[in-house]
Amino acid sequence: MYNLCRQAQRVKSLPNSLQFGSLVSVEKVPNLSVKNEPILGYLPGSKELKELESALKKTASNVEDVPIVIGDEEIRTKNVKYQVMPHNHSKKIAQYYYATPDLIQKAIKTATEAQKKWDRVPMSERINMWMKAADLMATKYRAQLNATTMLGQAKVVIQAEIDSACELIDFVRFNAHFANELADYSPISPNPKEGKNSLRYRGIDGFIAAVSPFNFTAIGGNLSYTPALMGNGVLWKPSDTALLSNYTIFKIMREVGVPAGVVNFVPALGPDFGDTITNSEHLAGINFTGSVPTFSRLWRQVGEKLRIYRNFPRLIGECGGKNYHLVHSSADVTSVVNGTIRSAFEYSGQKCSACSRAYIPKSLWPKVKEGLLSVRDQLLVGDVTDVKSFTSAVIDKVAFDRIKGYIDYARSSNKHEIIGGGECDDSQGYFVQPTIIVCKDPSDKIMKEEIFGPVLTIYVYEDKDVESVIENLSSATPYALTGAIFAQDEKFARSAIEKLKMTAGNFYVNDKSTGSVVGQQPFGGARMSGTNDKAGGPHYVLRWANPQSIKETFVPLTDVIYPYMKG
Ligand SMILES: NC(=O)c1ccc[n+]([C@@H]2O[C@H](COP(=O)([O-])OP(=O)(O)OC[C@H]3O[C@@H](n4cnc5c(N)ncnc54)[C@H](O)[C@@H]3O)[C@@H](O)[C@H]2O)c1
Numbered sequence: 001m002y003n004l005c006r007q008a009q010r011v012k013s014l015p016n017s018l019q020f021g022s023l024v025s026v027e028k029v030p031n032l033s034v035k036n037e038p039i040l041g042y043l044p045g046s047k048e049l050k051e052l053e054s055a056l057k058k059t060a061s062n063v064e065d066v067p068i069v070i071g072d073e074e075i076r077t078k079n080v081k082y083q084v085m086p087h088n089h090s091k092k093i094a095q096y097y098y099a100t101p102d103l104i105q106k107a108i109k110t111a112t113e114a115q116k117k118w119d120r121v122p123m124s125e126r127i128n129m130w131m132k133a134a135d136l137m138a139t140k141y142r143a144q145l146n147a148t149t150m151l152g153q154a155k156v157v158i159q160a161e162i163d164s165a166c167e168l169i170d171f172v173r174f175n176a177h178f179a180n181e182l183a184d185y186s187p188i189s190p191n192p193k194e195g196k197n198s199l200r201y202r203g204i205d206g207f208i209a210a211v212s213p214f215n216f217t218a219i220g221g222n223l224s225y226t227p228a229l230m231g232n233g234v235l236w237k238p239s240d241t242a243l244l245s246n247y248t249i250f251k252i253m254r255e256v257g258v259p260a261g262v263v264n265f266v267p268a269l270g271p272d273f274g275d276t277i278t279n280s281e282h283l284a285g286i287n288f289t290g291s292v293p294t295f296s297r298l299w300r301q302v303g304e305k306l307r308i309y310r311n312f313p314r315l316i317g318e319c320g321g322k323n324y325h326l327v328h329s330s331a332d333v334t335s336v337v338n339g340t341i342r343s344a345f346e347y348s349g350q351k352c353s354a355c356s357r358a359y360i361p362k363s364l365w366p367k368v369k370e371g372l373l374s375v376r377d378q379l380l381v382g383d384v385t386d387v388k389s390f391t392s393a394v395i396d397k398v399a400f401d402r403i404k405g406y407i408d409y410a411r412s413s414n415k416h417e418i419i420g421g422g423e424c425d426d427s428q429g430y431f432v433q434p435t436i437i438v439c440k441d442p443s444d445k446i447m448k449e450e451i452f453g454p455v456l457t458i459y460v461y462e463d464k465d466v467e468s469v470i471e472n473l474s475s476a477t478p479y480a481l482t483g484a485i486f487a488q489d490e491k492f493a494r495s496a497i498e499k500l501k502m503t504a505g506n507f508y509v510n511d512k513s514t515g516s517v518v519g520q521q522p523f524g525g526a527r528m529s530g531t532n533d534k535a536g537g538p539h540y541v542l543r544w545a546n547p548q549s550i551k552e553t554f555v556p557l558t559d560v561i562y563p564y565m566k567g
Pocket residue numbers: 211212213214215216219237238239240269270271272273274275289290291292294295297298318319320321351352353450452481523524525529530
């Protein structure tokens with residue numbers, strides 16, 4: 001109706017003030033295509049293995065000094081900390097410093113100021129920087145990213161390669177690509193000669209706090225640099241136990257031209273950081289990945305302080321899981337055994353997606369048990385630099401004690417039987433052997449709580465009770481991160497995928513519950529596993545955008561009276 005009125009008022013010659021045309025252009029980088037970074041093989045004699053060996057030597061023989069970086073200032077406080085190798089904890093690889101609350105305030109001011117200028121840098125320029133960074137990560141810095149991740153976070157070669165090389169590079173490239181694709185949408189402009197509607201993507205005024213976990217180098221890079229890509233100013237608080245790999249990412253992004261102050265590298269004591277950012281009126285968002293208790297605390301603090309903020313802070317939190325493998329009597333046993341071993345024990349069960357509980361039908365149990373135990377017995381748990389190691393130590397003393405606590409609990413209870421592993425030794429490194437426990441009670445705490453270590457608990461069920469197992473597993477835990485079913489019976493699989501719909505943000509059929517790939521399985525859990533914003537998917541970038549609709553009118557408004565009023 002309103003547009004019709006405007007047409008009725010159209011005049012042939014426009015006053016000068018309305019003749020300058022559109023002010024808005026949303027440009028796109030042409031011919032930008034992306035694909036997943038290939039996983040390199042590291043076979044004996046390969047170029048990549050030689051480069052990795054030399055980077056490992058260099059990282060191991062040095063204690064790198066990692067400053068706090070705020071704007072272009074490197075800062076060292078008196079609160080000195082060290083990052084050690086989890087598999088050999090007397091060896092330091094980095095010296096770093098905790099920021100005081102005053103320094104965190106300074107970083108807030110710096111990021112908030114930097115955001116204003118950075119947001120004016122055209123998106124296409126930012127995208128080009130990201131593509132350049134991904135290329136450097138794939139080439140010049142690949143070995144360094146992997147070596148710092150292996151030694152600092154206790155990953156064996158393949159686990160580092162899929163994280164600190166491939167997933168990191170994929171996040172950087174795909175997010176740049178998804179940001180570029182945003183330009184494909186333009187709102188409807190019903191009559192382009194009379195007016196134009198546009199949507200442009202701004203950052204959020206204020207700052208974003210990126211708080212990252214220890215277990216994926218790639219996640220640190222994604223949490224901090226995706227908000228930056230979208231025009232935000234960021235404070236990145238890395239995990240203490242992922243310092244060196246995360247600092248490597250920070251330096252690469254500076255090298256490709258991300259200006260000082262856009263992302264500030266702020267290691268700090270968790271509560272100091274959380275308390276300071278949630279007390280700032282400029283808090284525009286928290287991009288968090290880690291445990292439920294930490295995210296709950298941040299959420300509560302934001303709620304309590306809501307009236308002080310200039311924006312409603314965006315809260316993204318990807319948290320823990322109690323991921324399951326549900327095996328049907330029609331399943332292929334080899335897939336079950338190999339998939340479950342990989343999911344439960346790769347990276348010592350410290351992937352948020354790791355299988356921690358498995359439900360096996362009695363009819364398959366003898367074969368599955370034999371398979372699991374014989375494969376488990378061959379797994380070498382050792383030094384990350386030994387190519388024969390399947391996995392290595394857990395991350396630190398706190399994790400070691402927590403995991404050992406669950407194993408001790410199982411050992412002392414008559415509801416549980418430890419059928420494989422169970423040995424823990426922290427004399428040189430924080431080593432926990434891959435442990436398989438059979439539990440007679442599907443509602444026991446060991447079937448419900450996140451352990452975040454190499455502990456797989458199995459409930460063996462009567463084949464006829466599969467429906468009640470589905471019911472139990474759906475409600476046993478507050479989490480809904482990943483889950484898998486193994487079945488060759490199509491009718492069962494079709495029904496299970498519906499009944500289990502709400503139990504996992506990432507669901508697998510005849511595949512293990514770990515190993516999502518950017519652009520292939522966008523990642524995130526529901527319920528208390530997180531806000532499910534699907535990192536690695538096309539919509540993630542939008543969570544860090546502050547879009548502005550602009551309507552420009554090229555014809556004058558000549559009357560206030562509508563035609564029908566004139567009779
Ligand atoms: N859903 C996912 O995508 C995903 C991915 C990786 C890890 N995780 C989860 O992360 C957890 C393991 O990681 P973690 O041990 O590093 O988690 P964590 O919660 O202990 O720590 C995460 C980050 O929060 C910081 N922190 C701690 N207290 C804080 C506070 N009061 N305020 C602000 N920051 C604070 C830590 O220093 C760290 O940087 C597991 O629960 C795992 O399932 C989830």
